[in-house]
Amino acid sequence: SALVKKYIEETLPDTKVIPTRDDDRFIELYQRTVIANRANADVFISIHCNANDNKTAYGTESFVLGMGEKDQRLNKTAQLENAARLLEENWESNYEELNTNNPAAIIALRAYQDAFLEQSISIADEIQRQFEGRVKRRNRGVKQQPLAVLRGSTMPAVLVELGFLTNPGEEDFLQSTQGKELLASAIYRAVKEYKFKREQRDAGIQTEGSSLTPVVENSVPPVSDKPTETSVEPIPESIAAAPSTVINVAIEDGLTLHFSVQIAVSRNDLPCLPENFKGLESVWKQEQYGLYKYFCGRLTTFTEAEALKEEVLEHYPDAYLVAFEKDKKIDLNEAKKRAP
Structure with a gap:
């Protein structure tokens, strides 16, 4: 600590x-x-x-x-x-x-x-x-x-x-x-x-x-500062990180790294239709830990993503940019460096 x-x-x-x-x-x-x-x-x-x-x-x-x-x-x-x-x-x-x-x-x-x-x-x-x-x-x-x-x-x-x-x-x-x-x-x-x-x-x-x-x-209890070289052998266990489930998503072939605008989080599973999201198109969602996260767009360049975010902010003031690789969220700064 x-x-x-x-x-x-x-x-x-x-x-x-x-x-x-x-x-x-x-x-x-x-x-x-x-x-x-x-x-x-x-x-x-x-x-x-x-x-x-x-x-x-x-x-x-x-x-x-x-x-x-x-x-x-x-x-x-x-x-x-x-x-x-x-x-x-x-x-x-x-x-x-x-x-x-x-x-x-x-x-x-x-x-x-x-x-x-x-x-x-x-x-x-x-x-x-x-x-x-x-x-x-x-x-x-x-x-x-x-x-x-x-x-x-x-x-x-x-x-x-x-x-x-x-x-x-x-x-x-x-x-x-x-x-x-x-x-x-x-x-x-x-x-x-x-x-x-x-x-x-x-x-x-x-x-x-x-x-x-x-x-x-x-x-954390008091422990010794003496450095120790260690290795832990992998041992199979049933406990693993909770997976994210992508729902209602059609991914364009070859689209691995992309940017989206996160617009909402809810316990309610809503159909990704424009009428449910203030007229926004291209809304998709992920389910994790019993929550549904809703995103708008899948864009390959940061410039396009910034432009989309400005549009979305008019409807969702708390919206913000996120980055994904094969639908796993990654660091936004890292994605910016790698994006075209």
């Missing part, structure tokens, strides 16, 4: 990082989001190390607040994370809305979830992409769980699991100086990318002036 703070504040001078703690004292889970809320933070990132009875489990994963996919059962990571609340006084009343057997609690939890779900998933996706692409860690995906440390946040919030201390090879990597630097750098780059996208979306153009205040919550 200290390295994440260092990298962000050194490279993004208009961004302030507020740690929830600077030492090893225990802070109640609900108080951590209280700190973030009082600071009017833009992002809450809770950094943890994972554990599992299966000593071969390895890889990074990120969580956002939610009921979980398909059912209301807590996965192993969520059980371990939420167990920390048992150390607190009056924990039952503090976390009543996490009781998934209570219908009223489920409604309250879904209200928290819906408020910042899209932004939380966006940050979590970017963190996982950085872990996989730059640090070469196994991507276990982005998941939704009713996590005590995230509930009550009035901002996008993500819990990040850096790896498994119960896997000897991964533990060595997590304890090494190189491992800490690479993982911290990946989180910093994800925050930087999220900041850029938010500024672009807010202003409708690429800008550099907006400030961002992330709160970094540290739950």
Whole structure:
């Protein structure tokens, strides 16, 4: 967490990082989001190390607040994370809305979830992409769980699991100086990318002036700084990154890298017809994590995409440009460099 703070504040001078703690004292889970809320933070990132009875489990994963996919059962990571609340006084009343057997609690939890779900998933996706692409860690995906440390946040919030201390090879990597630097750098780059996208979306153009205040919550235990050369052998597991499903899309042959304008996100699956999108033609959609993202156009040059964005902004003021390669979202700046 200290390295994440260092990298962000050194490279993004208009961004302030507020740690929830600077030492090893225990802070109640609900108080951590209280700190973030009082600071009017833009992002809450809770950094943890994972554990599992299966000593071969390895890889990074990120969580956002939610009921979980398909059912209301807590996965192993969520059980371990939420167990920390048992150390607190009056924990039952503090976390009543996490009781998934209570219908009223489920409604309250879904209200928290819906408020910042899209932004939380966006940050979590970017963190996982950085872990996989730059640090070469196994991507276990982005998941939704009713996590005590995230509930009550009035901002996008993500819990990040850096790896498994119960896997000897991964533990060595997590304890090494190189491992800490690479993982911290990946989180910093994800925050930087999220900041850029938010500024672009807010202003409708690429800008550099907006400030961002992330709160970094540290739950990583103290580890040695001794560098260790390690390698983790791939082990087949059933957990993988959640796929995106492209719906109602006809892709022109040879069209791999393209730009689109993102116009909306909804839980509703709407037909991609002009009458549903203020008369806009060429609307298409992707489904991921139970959300439908709607885009306009598929353009091969950035100039054409900018022109389309200006037209779309007249109907959707929050619209912004995104880039895809074979219908997988990629970095916009990278796409601009490669586009004709």
